[in-house]
Amino acid sequence: MKTNEEFKQFFIDFLEVIERQILEIGYSYRQPKKLATAIKGLSDHFIGNEQRITPWNSKEFKAAYLAYYTPLNLWRLLHLYKTISEDIPWQNLDNVLDFGMGSGAASFALDYLLREKGISAQLNGLDQSDEALSCFKEISKSQLSQLKVSRLAEDFSNFTNVEFDFAIASYSLNELENIPEELYKSQCLLIVEPSSSEESRILMAMKEKLIDRGFRILAPCSHQTPCPMLTTKKLWCHARTPALPPSHLNKIEEHLPFKNRTLTYSYLFASRKNKAAPHETHYRVVSDPLREKGKTRWNICSDRGIETLSLLHRAQLDLDLNRGDLLELNRNSIEQKKTELRIKDLNSVSIVKKDS
Numbered sequence: 331m332k333t334n335e336e337f338k339q340f341f342i343d344f345l346e347v348i349e350r351q352i353l354e355i356g357y358s359y360r361q362p363k364k365l366a367t368a369i370k371g372l373s374d375h376f377i378g379n380e381q382r383i384t385p386w387n388s389k390e391f392k393a394a395y396l397a398y399y400t401p402l403n404l405w406r407l408l409h410l411y412k413t414i415s416e417d418i419p420w421q422n423l424d425n426v427l428d429f430g431m432g433s434g435a436a437s438f439a440l441d442y443l444l445r446e447k448g449i450s451a452q453l454n455g456l457d458q459s460d461e462a463l464s465c466f467k468e469i470s471k472s473q474l475s476q477l478k479v480s481r482l483a484e485d486f487s488n489f490t491n492v493e494f495d496f497a498i499a500s501y502s503l504n505e506l507e508n509i510p511e512e513l514y515k516s517q518c519l520l521i522v523e524p525s526s527s528e529e530s531r532i533l534m535a536m537k538e539k540l541i542d543r544g545f546r547i548l549a550p551c552s553h554q555t556p557c558p559m560l561t562t563k564k565l566w567c568h569a570r571t572p573a574l575p576p577s578h579l580n581k582i583e584e585h586l587p588f589k590n591r592t593l594t595y596s597y598l599f600a601s602r603k604n605k606a607a608p609h610e611t612h613y614r615v616v617s618d619p620l621r622e623k624g625k626t627r628w629n630i631c632s633d634r635g636i637e638t639l640s641l642l643h644r645a646q647l648d649l650d651l652n653r654g655d656l657l658e659l660n661r662n663s664i665e666q667k668k669t670e671l672r673i674k675d676l677n678s679v680s681i682v683k684k685d686s
């Protein structure tokens with residue numbers, strides 16, 4: 331089971347900071363129905379908005395983004411930084427870029443992780459919307475302790491001669507035709523996108539582009555070969571967070587046609603410096619456990635492509651594998667049944683990193 335304990339209090343406290351922001355524009359978590367109407371409107375806008383015009387100029391959409399989508403992205407990013415923590419060069423994070431930062435979910439999540447590590451860094455924030463940057467500034471008054479804001483700007487012209495150690499683009503590249511050139515210059519690049527089949531596939535295809543531009547993909551891929559899921563129509567790569575803690579958001583969701591108990595997202599984490607490939611022999615679990623009569627299956631990804639790992643229930647082995655776990659397999663002691671790798675004993679599977 332994935333756990334949410336570690337980030338729970340921070341998340342709940344963050345909603346109180348948001349409450350102060352939305353009160354100023356006539357909304358409150360104490361009026362969940364009114365917020366739900368705004369959120370439904372913004373969700374329809376995202377789905378139907380061909381030109382991807384960002385919604386910061388509407389008071390209703392701003393309330394919806396602040397009250398709902400910002401905390402959801404904060405929760406996703408907290409989980410993601412933890413997932414890739416071993417590969418983030420924490421000691422060399424001098425200049426961070428949050429591209430398309432909106433109200434700053436990715437920066438606030440990073441600040442929390444930096445607080446735990448006692449590390450500081452300079453933050454450069456970029457968003458084409460002045461209104462979004464104002465929201466970030468307001469929230470940052472109480473929510474930034476480790477990241478020192480160096481520059482906030484609406485485009486890259488203000489960032490000439492700055493080299494970024496870590497660039498993050500959270501839910502912002504899907505609004506663009508191409509990845510901005512400046513992002514390719516960063517030492518590390520983290521791209522987070524929605525987990526829909528279409529948007530994930532665009533991200534999966536970016537893998538090769540990043541490799542061509544001198545990056546190594548450190549996660550979720552354990553290998554540098556093209557994403558094998560692109561050859562199937564049924565699969566697309568996405569991650570899943572632990573369940574959200576109970577909060578004001580549950581009251582809002584009582585009035586919404588969708589519920590977000592756990593959150594999914596797609597991501598790529600790439601680095602220029604990390605030439606070693608520590609995970610090359612590893613397998614990433616890329617599905618939730620698929621329980622069927624008599625067995626549980628998981629899709630796993632490696633440079634061999636997508637394979638199915640299975641465990642017969644009558645073997646009575648206790649194996650808790652979840653989407654995102656990184657595995658090592660001893661293939662010699664695993665029985666291969668057509669395309670299925672059947673686990674016979676627990677020694678043939680070691681969990682290198684649990685996705686918690």
Ligand SMILES: C[S@@+](CC[C@H](N)C(=O)[O-])C[C@H]1O[C@@H](n2cnc3c(N)ncnc32)[C@H](O)[C@@H]1O
Pocket residue numbers: 384399400403429430431432433434435436456457458459462484485499500501502505506
């Ligand atoms: C969906 S929001 C994501 C906000 C935030 N990163 C998050 O994770 O919650 C996308 C943001 O990207 C910004 N954006 C889109 N295209 C941009 C561009 N070309 N330059 C700068 N910002 C851009 C929008 O203004 C918007 O605030």
